[in-house]
Amino acid sequence: MAKIERALVSVTDKTGIVDFARRLSEMGVELISTGGTAKTLRENGIAAKDVSEVTGFPEMLDGRVKTMHPSITGGILAIRGKAEHARALQEHGIQPIDMVVVNLYQFERVAAKAGVTLEEMIENIDIGGPTMIRSAAKNFHDVAIVVSPGDYNAIYEEMRRCNGGLSRETRWRLAQKAFRITAAYDSAITARLAQVDGTSVLPVRLDIRAEKLMDLRYGENPHQSAALYGTRGVGIAGAEQLHGKELSYNNLVDLDACWQLAREFPKPAAAVIKHTNPAGCAEQETLADAYRKALECDPVSAFGGVIGFNRAVDEETAREVAKLFVEAVAAPDYSPAALEILKAKKNVRLMKVAAAEEPLVVKSISGGYLAQTADMHQLERSAIEVKTKRAPTDAEWIALEFAWKVAKHVKSNAIVYARAGQTVGVGAGQMSRVDSVKLGAMKAVLPLGGTVVASDAFFPFPDGVEEAAKNGATAVIQPGGSVRDAEVIAAADRLDLAMVFTGVRHFRH
Numbered sequence: 291m292a293k294i295e296r297a298l299v300s301v302t303d304k305t306g307i308v309d310f311a312r313r314l315s316e317m318g319v320e321l322i323s324t325g326g327t328a329k330t331l332r333e334n335g336i337a338a339k340d341v342s343e344v345t346g347f348p349e350m351l352d353g354r355v356k357t358m359h360p361s362i363t364g365g366i367l368a369i370r371g372k373a374e375h376a377r378a379l380q381e382h383g384i385q386p387i388d389m390v391v392v393n394l395y396q397f398e399r400v401a402a403k404a405g406v407t408l409e410e411m412i413e414n415i416d417i418g419g420p421t422m423i424r425s426a427a428k429n430f431h432d433v434a435i436v437v438s439p440g441d442y443n444a445i446y447e448e449m450r451r452c453n454g455g456l457s458r459e460t461r462w463r464l465a466q467k468a469f470r471i472t473a474a475y476d477s478a479i480t481a482r483l484a485q486v487d488g489t490s491v492l493p494v495r496l497d498i499r500a501e502k503l504m505d506l507r508y509g510e511n512p513h514q515s516a517a518l519y520g521t522r523g524v525g526i527a528g529a530e531q532l533h534g535k536e537l538s539y540n541n542l543v544d545l546d547a548c549w550q551l552a553r554e555f556p557k558p559a560a561a562v563i564k565h566t567n568p569a570g571c572a573e574q575e576t577l578a579d580a581y582r583k584a585l586e587c588d589p590v591s592a593f594g595g596v597i598g599f600n601r602a603v604d605e606e607t608a609r610e611v612a613k614l615f616v617e618a619v620a621a622p623d624y625s626p627a628a629l630e631i632l633k634a635k636k637n638v639r640l641m642k643v644a645a646a647e648e649p650l651v652v653k654s655i656s657g658g659y660l661a662q663t664a665d666m667h668q669l670e671r672s673a674i675e676v677k678t679k680r681a682p683t684d685a686e687w688i689a690l691e692f693a694w695k696v697a698k699h700v701k702s703n704a705i706v707y708a709r710a711g712q713t714v715g716v717g718a719g720q721m722s723r724v725d726s727v728k729l730g731a732m733k734a735v736l737p738l739g740g741t742v743v744a745s746d747a748f749f750p751f752p753d754g755v756e757e758a759a760k761n762g763a764t765a766v767i768q769p770g771g772s773v774r775d776a777e778v779i780a781a782a783d784r785l786d787l788a789m790v791f792t793g794v795r796h797f798r799h
Contacts (some may be wrong), residue, residue: 292370293454294434296423297389298362299331299338300324302396304440308334310391310442322387324364331687348370364423366390370432383537390426391436394419394475401482408486415479420472430465431458437471440603464783474499496661498652503527509539518542521543526620532629534618540565541596541618541639548598549643550622551699555600555712560584560607561699564595571696578606583712585614588733596620603628667794669694675791677770677779682788685710686742686765690790693744695769698796704746705730705754707738707763714741724753731761738762746796748772752781759785769795 291644297319301307304327311321311331323338331338344361362787365387368375377388395416400406426435434456436445441464448456484494500519504636509516516539520527526546531537537545544563551561555573560581562570570587574580577599585592592614599607599621609627611619618639619632632640648664662753669691676682700706700718705726707715715738717730723745731738739762748771749755755766755778766782770791782789 292388294319294388294449294456294473296320296322296387297391298322298341298366298387299391300341300419300422301391301393302416302419303393304330304441305537306439307391308336310334310439310446311338313446314389317449319389320452330766331379360384362387363421365426366422366433367429368432369429387433389434389436390422392419392422392426393439394471396495397475398478411482415463416475422474423468423472427465427468430461435462435464435468437464439469442466452623453475473618475733480588491663492650492661496650496652496659498659504537506539506542507536514539521646524644526641526643528646529641529643531641532624532642533633535637537618537639538757544596545598545618545620545641548698550598550697552598552600552620553645555679555700556778559600561598562587562592562595563598567701568696568699568706568713568716569595570586570716571713573692576606577601577604579605579611580711581610584593585610585726586588586698586736587713588716588735591733592616603632605631608632613659665698665796665798667698667796669794671791672791674767674789675770675793677775677791678782678787680786680788681782682742682765682790686788690744690765690767693742694796697746698798700746700798702746702797702799704796704798705758707731707734707741707758707761708744709741714738723747723749724757727757727761728753731757734761737778740764742766744768747752748775748797749778750774750796752778754778755782755787755789756785759787764788765793766790769793771795 298315299311299321300323300603315321315336320342321338324341328338328340361384363727364379364384366387368379394461394710395414397414400414401411418798423435423437426433449461460630477499481493481497503518503520506516506518508514515567515595518527522528526542544566545567548561551560551568551571558577558580559573561568564586569591572583574583594615594617596618597611597616602623602625604622604625605626605627608631612631612635616638618641620641620643623642632638648666650661651664653660662691689708692711693706696713697704697706700716703720703723706713707719707730714736715730715734717726720729737756741763741764742765744759748769751774752771765788767790770793772778779789
């Protein structure tokens with residue numbers, strides 16, 4: 291492998307650049323640099339030749355024109371083993387450049403600032419940087435492209451071992467990373483500028499950009515391949531795993547479901563999830579009580595489930611959780627005592643989760659994708675209409691509002707029986723709504739007398755509320771909107787049910 295003789299160094303993110311450049315210089319690499327980078331290197335005693343010395347042309351137009359010159363691009367793009375390219379370099383007095391160390395103007399950081407102007411965003415669109423990166427990556431057989439400070443140490447160590455050169459495999463890996471960086475950069479610019487004049491919250495073009503965080507053993511089933519993509523440090527995808535065996539595809543899906551549900555509540559809350567549906571959910575004054583109440587709903591289904599909490603797990607809660615076989619736990623944190631207790635369970639996955647901004651919800655279908663905004667609707671009691679002769683009691687109101695939050699996270703057709711702060715029965719995913727009403731009652735372990743019922747969409751016939759009343763429910767919350775609403779309301783009045791309409795539907799497919 292050829293020794294690296296000359297390197298172009300021009301970085302916005304100067305993390306680690308002084309040490310890396312010094313190491314390159316000590317290995318005999320001639321450094322060419324621009325503007326602020328050249329100034330930083332010289333201030334630290336590192337010799338660097340200005341790009342203008344190489345091009346014979348000064349930087350101009352407020353730095354907009356620096357590196358895009360044949361003396362630079364020719365030195366990067368020339369194929370070393372091609373005689374015609376070698377003659378052209380010699381004829382025009384161009385020296386080869388063997389390494390390009392470049393990262394880009396921080397467009398996304400600037401564009402995210404409150405009150406940023408279009409002019410500011412435009413000025414922070416890098417032109418020369420992507421050109422240098424793509425040029426070097428295109429010619430990876432002869433040129434190493436370095437776009438990340440995280441690669442500096444490994445590159446130096448390989449050069450030290452290999453007499454100042456880098457293997458083809460390393461240069462190819464660096465080139466692939468470089469093309470990912472420029473593609474992501476262009477996508478970020480396109481997406482942000484589309485918002486300037488856009489009238490829709492949904493993008494004109496859907497660009498899904500996410501780093502592969504890990505390969506998974508398999509997907510939903512062993513014959514399917516799978517990987518996790520996302521942003522490190524936030525949400526379920528970027529959660530920190532504190533303990534337990536490798537996460538599975540299904541674990542991650544369930545973890546997201548329980549985390550999203552637990553976060554609905556202001557008081558300490560626990561959600562027990564099985565196959566993305568709540569097997570139990572509760573909101574109480576303490577986290578341990580919330581967990582106990584959630585587990586009471588369906589302890590059989592909770593076995594082997596996934597649990598989400600909206601508070602740091604304390605010792606009392608951990609002792610309760612440790613009594614049950616669970617696959618995984620999601621929480622914003624864990625006390626040291628709680629961790630010690632839960633880590634005694636060898637395989638349970640313990641996930642520390644930081645809240646993330648809600649992204650678009652994207653699903654793939656054959657031939658394309660569906661995208662929608664996240665369902666972040668929060669119901670206000672003032673927006674709810676009482677439709678029956680009898681209004682809910684204070685206790686029923688509290689239970690109805692709780693049940694409505696849970697129903698939002700149950701697969702349609704969704705029915706939730708609840709008391710204040712506790713689910714009692716959940717009917718999920720049935721083809722007819724009345725069957726979900728029956729299933730919720732069938733699954734109930736606790737008495738149903740005095741419960742309320744939440745339905746994610748309207749009751750198309752009176753049979754659903756009739757079944758709920760037969761099972762002991764006293765109040766119903768639903769969106770309304772059926773052509774038979776009058777019949778359903780009449781049935782509720784006849785059965786002395788209180789019924790309220792939200793005007794909002796929460797289908798979850």
